[in-house]
Amino acid sequence: MCPKCHVSARKWQRSVEIFEYRIKPLKSKVTFDFRCKNQNADEILNFLKVLESCFKIQLRSVSVDLNNDASLVIDIPDALCERDMVKFTVHTKTTLSSFQKPDFSVPRQHEDFIWLHDTLVETEEYAGLIIPPAPPKPDFESPREKMHKLGEGEASMTKEEYAKMKQELEAEYLAVFKKTVQVHEVFLQRLSSHPVLSKDRNFQIFLEYDQDLSVRRKNAKEMFGGFFKNMVKSADEVLISGIKEVDDFFEQEKTFLLDYFSKIKDSTAKAEKMTRSHKNIADDYIHISATLNAICAEDSTANKKSLEKLSDLFEKLRKVEGRVASDQELKLTELLRYYMRDIQAAKDLLYRRARALANYENSNKALDKARLKSRDIPQAEEHQQQCLQKFDRLSESAKKELTSFKGRRVMAFKKNLVEMAELEIKHAKVSLTAHPIKHTV
Amino acid sequence: MTDTAREPPPLHTDFHEVEDGEDLFPESPAAQQPQPASLPALDISTNSNGPKQDSLMDDDPEDLFAGATEEVSLDSPERDVLLSDGPSPAITPITPPTSVIAPRIGHAHDDMFTHSSFDEIEEEEGGDSFDVHISVSDPEKVGDGMNAYMAYKVSTKTSLSVFKQRDFSVKRRFSDFLGLHSKLASKYLHIGYIVPPAPEKSIVGMTKVKVGKEDQSSNEFVEKRRSALERYLMRTVKHPILLKDPDVLQFLENSELPRAVNTQALSSAGILRMVNKAADAVNKMTIKMNESDAWFEEKQQHFENLDVQLRKLHASVESLVCHRKELSVNTAQFAKSAAMLGNSEDHTALSRALSQLAEVEEKIDQLHQDQANADFYLFSELLGDYVRLITAVKGVFDHRIKTWQKWQDSQVLLLKKREAEAKLQFTNKPDKLQQAKDEIKELEGKVQQGERDFEQISKIIRKEVGRFEKERVKDFKTIIVKYLESLVQTQQQLIKYWEAFLPEAKAIS
Numbered sequence: 001m002c003p004k005c006h007v008s009a010r011k012w013q014r015s016v017e018i019f020e021y022r023i024k025p026l027k028s029k030v031t032f033d034f035r036c037k038n039q040n041a042d043e044i045l046n047f048l049k050v051l052e053s054c055f056k057i058q059l060r061s062v063s064v065d066l067n068n069d070a071s072l073v074i075d076i077p078d079a080l081c082e083r084d085m086v087k088f089t090v091h092t093k094t095t096l097s098s099f100q101k102p103d104f105s106v107p108r109q110h111e112d113f114i115w116l117h118d119t120l121v122e123t124e125e126y127a128g129l130i131i132p133p134a135p136p137k138p139d140f141e142s143p144r145e146k147m148h149k150l151g152e153g154e155a156s157m158t159k160e161e162y163a164k165m166k167q168e169l170e171a172e173y174l175a176v177f178k179k180t181v182q183v184h185e186v187f188l189q190r191l192s193s194h195p196v197l198s199k200d201r202n203f204q205i206f207l208e209y210d211q212d213l214s215v216r217r218k219n220a221k222e223m224f225g226g227f228f229k230n231m232v233k234s235a236d237e238v239l240i241s242g243i244k245e246v247d248d249f250f251e252q253e254k255t256f257l258l259d260y261f262s263k264i265k266d267s268t269a270k271a272e273k274m275t276r277s278h279k280n281i282a283d284d285y286i287h288i289s290a291t292l293n294a295i296c297a298e299d300s301t302a303n304k305k306s307l308e309k310l311s312d313l314f315e316k317l318r319k320v321e322g323r324v325a326s327d328q329e330l331k332l333t334e335l336l337r338y339y340m341r342d343i344q345a346a347k348d349l350l351y352r353r354a355r356a357l358a359n360y361e362n363s364n365k366a367l368d369k370a371r372l373k374s375r376d377i378p379q380a381e382e383h384q385q386q387c388l389q390k391f392d393r394l395s396e397s398a399k400k401e402l403t404s405f406k407g408r409r410v411m412a413f414k415k416n417l418v419e420m421a422e423l424e425i426k427h428a429k430v431s432l433t434a435h436p437i438k439h440t441v
Numbered sequence: 442m443t444d445t446a447r448e449p450p451p452l453h454t455d456f457h458e459v460e461d462g463e464d465l466f467p468e469s470p471a472a473q474q475p476q477p478a479s480l481p482a483l484d485i486s487t488n489s490n491g492p493k494q495d496s497l498m499d500d501d502p503e504d505l506f507a508g509a510t511e512e513v514s515l516d517s518p519e520r521d522v523l524l525s526d527g528p529s530p531a532i533t534p535i536t537p538p539t540s541v542i543a544p545r546i547g548h549a550h551d552d553m554f555t556h557s558s559f560d561e562i563e564e565e566e567g568g569d570s571f572d573v574h575i576s577v578s579d580p581e582k583v584g585d586g587m588n589a590y591m592a593y594k595v596s597t598k599t600s601l602s603v604f605k606q607r608d609f610s611v612k613r614r615f616s617d618f619l620g621l622h623s624k625l626a627s628k629y630l631h632i633g634y635i636v637p638p639a640p641e642k643s644i645v646g647m648t649k650v651k652v653g654k655e656d657q658s659s660n661e662f663v664e665k666r667r668s669a670l671e672r673y674l675m676r677t678v679k680h681p682i683l684l685k686d687p688d689v690l691q692f693l694e695n696s697e698l699p700r701a702v703n704t705q706a707l708s709s710a711g712i713l714r715m716v717n718k719a720a721d722a723v724n725k726m727t728i729k730m731n732e733s734d735a736w737f738e739e740k741q742q743h744f745e746n747l748d749v750q751l752r753k754l755h756a757s758v759e760s761l762v763c764h765r766k767e768l769s770v771n772t773a774q775f776a777k778s779a780a781m782l783g784n785s786e787d788h789t790a791l792s793r794a795l796s797q798l799a800e801v802e803e804k805i806d807q808l809h810q811d812q813a814n815a816d817f818y819l820f821s822e823l824l825g826d827y828v829r830l831i832t833a834v835k836g837v838f839d840h841r842i843k844t845w846q847k848w849q850d851s852q853v854l855l856l857k858k859r860e861a862e863a864k865l866q867f868t869n870k871p872d873k874l875q876q877a878k879d880e881i882k883e884l885e886g887k888v889q890q891g892e893r894d895f896e897q898i899s900k901i902i903r904k905e906v907g908r909f910e911k912e913r914v915k916d917f918k919t920i921i922v923k924y925l926e927s928l929v930q931t932q933q934q935l936i937k938y939w940e941a942f943l944p945e946a947k948a949i950s
Binding site for chain 2: 256259263264267270274276277284288292294302306307313417418422424428431435
C-alpha cells in the first residue's frame with residue numbers, strides 16, 4: 001500500500017504489472033527502474049505522474065525500455081565492420097518453449113533485417129498492425145568522404161593537427177557505427193515486444209536459424225516484384241484517397257499523418273544540416289588551435305602566455321562543439337528521423353485499411369450486380385461478408401495501434417527533448433569553465 | 442531615483458571624478474568595479490580599485506587574465522545603465538603621458554570591456570602624450586550610378602597642441618584615404634618607417650554599392666570598410682612621427698581635400714605601380730646582402746615565419762566565420778521547420794513544446810549570427826590587418842637592402858673611377874684628370890651619404906620594429922580579451938535559453 005496516496009499496490013499491479021524495480025542510490029539521486037509489462041503508454045504515464053506527486057520526485061527520464069518482456073530478450077552485443085558490410089551478432093535470451101535453446105546468437109547482415117521486415121509487411125495477417133520501420137542501411141559515406149579529404153590535406157597540416165583531425169574522424173566513424181547498431185537493435189526489440197509480431201514464425205527463424213539466411217532472402221526476381229508492387233501501391237494511393245472515409249477517427253488520422261509526415265521530413269533534413277555546421281565549426285577550432293600553438297612556440301613576447309591560453313581554449317572548445325554536435329544528432333536528428341519512418345509505417349497501415357475498404361465497396365458493387373443479374377448471388381454475398389469482416393478487423397486493430405503509437409511518440413519526444421536541453425546546458429557550462437576569464441557561470 | 446544617483450555630475454566629462462567618491466555599483470560589493478572608460482593604470486588613486494591595482498603592479502605573468510575580473514553577468518542592471526547613460530566611445534579621459542589607450546572598435550559596450558589593467562606601464566622616449574581618438578562613421582552615399590561614392594565622416598577628438606581644435610570632423614571618401622597612404626608611403630617607407638597599409642580596394646564590392654543594391658551584403662561591405670578605415674587611421678596616428686606629418690594633419694582637419702586621382706585602380710598610375718611592384722620583386726630575388734648584423738637576420742626570419750602562420754590562422758578564422766554563418770542560417774531554417782511541425786502536432790503539450798523549441802532555436806540563430814560577427818570583426822580583421830602590416834614591415838626591410846645596395850653600388854663605382862684615375866695619371870690629359878678627380882670627390886660624398894643612409898635606416902628600423910612589436914602585443918591582448926568575452930557571453934546566453942526551454946519540455950504529458 002502506498003503510504004501517501006493509500007492506493008493499494010495490487011491495483012497498480014493489475015493495470016501496470018510491474019514485476020521488477022531497482023533502487024540505485026546514486027549520490028543525491030535515487031534511481032527507480034521500472035519494467036512495465038503493459039504497453040499502454042497512457043497507463044504508464046498516469047502511473048508515473050502519481051509517483052511524481054506521491055514521492056515529490058522529479059522524473060528525469062523515462063526509459064522507453066523495449067525489453068519489457070523477460071520471455072524474449074534480444075540485443076546486439078557486437079558488430080563487425082568489413083568494408084561495406086556490417087555483420088551484426090544478434091543475441092537472444094528466451095524462456096519460451098518455441099525456441100530450441102534458451103540462449104543463443106547468430107550473425108546477421110543488414111539485408112537479413114530487410115528481408116524480415118518485408119516478409120512481415122507482406123503477411124496478410126498483420127495488415128492491421130504498424131510494422132516497425134526497417135532499419136536504414138549503414139551509411140559510412142560521410143566519415144569516408146572526410147577521411148579522403150583528410151588524406152589530401154595532410155601535407156598542409158602539422159603532425160598534431162593531423163592527429164587530432166584523425167581522432168575526430170575516428171570518433172565520427174564510431175558514432176555512425178553505434179547508431180547503426182542501435183537502430184537495428186531497436187527494430188528487433190520492437191518486434192519482440194509486440195504481442196502479435198513476436199510470435200511470427202519468420203521472426204523466429206531470423207533469430208534462430210544458424211545458417212546463412214541468403215537462401216530465403218529476396219532474390220532478384222522477388223526484389224523486382226517488390227519494386228513493381230511499390231509502384232502499383234502509389235498509384236493506388238492516389239486512387240484510394242478519393243474514397244470517402246466512413247470513420248471520423250481515421251479521417252483525422254489520415255489528414256494528420258500525411259501533413260505531419262511532410263513536416264517531420266523537412267525538420268529532419270534541416271536538423272541534419274545544423275549538426276553538420278556544428279561539426280564544421282569543431283574542425284575549424286582544431287586548425288585554429290594548432291596554428292595558435294605554432295605561433296606561440298615562436299613567440300617570445302608577452303603575448304606568448306595569452307596565445308597559449310587561447311590555443312588551449314580552442315582545443316577544449318572543439319571537444320565541446322563536437323559533443324554538442326553528436327548529442328544534437330542523437331537526440332534531435334535521430335529522433336525526427338526515426339519517427340519519420342515510423343509515421344511512414346503508420347501511413348502504410350492506413351493505406352492497407354483503405355485498400356480493404358475499397359475491396360469491400362467493390363464487393364458491394366459486385367453483389368448488387370449479381371443481384372441484378374440474378375446470378376452467383378451466394379458467392380457474391382460470401383465475398384462481401386469476407387471483405388466486411390476483414391475491413392472491420394483491420395479498422396479495430398488499426399485504431400488500437402494508432403492510439404498507442406501516438407502515446408509512444410509523445411513520450412519519446414519528451415524524453416529526447418528534455419535530454420537534449422539538459423545536454424546543451426551541460427556543454428555550455430563546461431565550455432564556460434574552460435574559459436580563462438573569470439565570470440559568473 | 443537610482444538613475445539620478447548614477448548620472449555623472451553634469452559638469453565633468455571625466456569619469457575619473459565620479460570614481461572618487463561614488464560607488465557606481467553599490468549592489469556588488471565583492472565585484473571589481475568595471476571601468477566604463479579605460480582609465481590609465483598609473484592614474485588610479487588609492488581609494489578605487491585598490492586590490493586590482495596591486496595585482497597589476499605585480500604584473501603577474503602567470504595569470505594574464507587576472508585583471509579581467511569583469512563580472513560578465515547578463516542580468517546586471519548596471520550594464521544597461523552604462524549602455525544608456527554611459528559615455529559615447531569617443532570620449533577620451535585625460536591620461537598621463539605614460540599609458541596608451543587601446544583602440545576602440547566602435548561598439549557601444551566597448552567601454553565596459555576595455556581593460557586598462559592590461560596596459561603595460563613603461564616610459565616612452567620623449568614623453569609623447571597620446572591623446573587622439575579618431576572615429577569613422579556615418580557612411581553616406583553621394584551621387585548616383587557609376588560616379589557615386591561613399592563619404593565617411595572622420596571625427597577627431599584630441600587634446601594635443603599640434604591640432605588646431607579639440608573636437609572636429611570632416612568628410613572623406615575612400616580614395617582620400619588611399620591618397621593619404623600613398624603620400625605617407627612615398628615619404629617614409631624608404632627611410633625605414635613602418636607606414637600602416639590602407640584597406641584594400643574592392644572593385645566588386647564598390648560596384649554593388651554604386652549600383653544601389655540595398656541588400657545585406659552591400660551593407661556588410663560598407664560596415665567592413667568603415668571599420669577598416671577607422672583602424673587604419675588609429676594605427677597611423679599612433680605612430681609618433683606620422684602623427685605630426687602635415688599630410689596627416691591636413692587629412693584630418695581640412696574640410697576640402699584635393700582628389701587623389703592616381704589611386705584609381707585602373708589609372709595609368711595604378712598600372713605603373715603594379716609594374717614597379719613586379720620589378721621590385723625581381724630585384725629582391727637577385728640582391729644578396731652580406732648581413733653583418735645578426736639582429737636583422739633574426740628579425741627578418743621571425744617576420745617571415747609570423748607571416749606564414751598569421752596567413753594560415755587568418756584562413757582558418759575566415760573558415761570559422763563562414764561556418765558559423767552557415768550554422769546561423771541552418772538554425773533559422775530548422776526553427777521555421779520546427780514551428781511548422783509544432784503547428785501540425787495534435788498533442789497540445791507536445792505542440793507547445795515544439796513551438797517553444799522553434800523559438801529557442803530562432804534566438805540561438807541570432808546568437809550565432811552575433812558570434813560570427815564578433816569572430817569576424819574582432820578576430821579575423823585583426824589577423825588580416827596584421828598580415829598586411831607584416832607585408833609593410835617586410836617592405837621596410839627590403840628598402841634597407843636596397844639602400845645597402847645603393848651604397849655598395851656607389852662604392853664599386855668609386856673604385857672603378859679611382860682605377861680609371863690611376864690610369865689617367867700616366868696619360869697626359871690634365872683636363873680629363875681634373876674631371877676624374879671631381880667625379881671621385883663627388884662619388885666619395887655619395888659613398889659617405891650611402892653609408893650614413895644605411896646606418897640611419899638600420900637605426901630607424903630597429904626602433905620601429907620595437908614599437909611595432911609592442912603595439913602588436915597590445916593589440917592582440919586587447920582583441921583576444923574582447924573576443925573571449927564574446928564567446929563567454931554567447932555561452933551564457935545559450936544556457937539561459939535552454940534553461941528556459943527545459944521546463945516546457947518536461948511539461949509534456
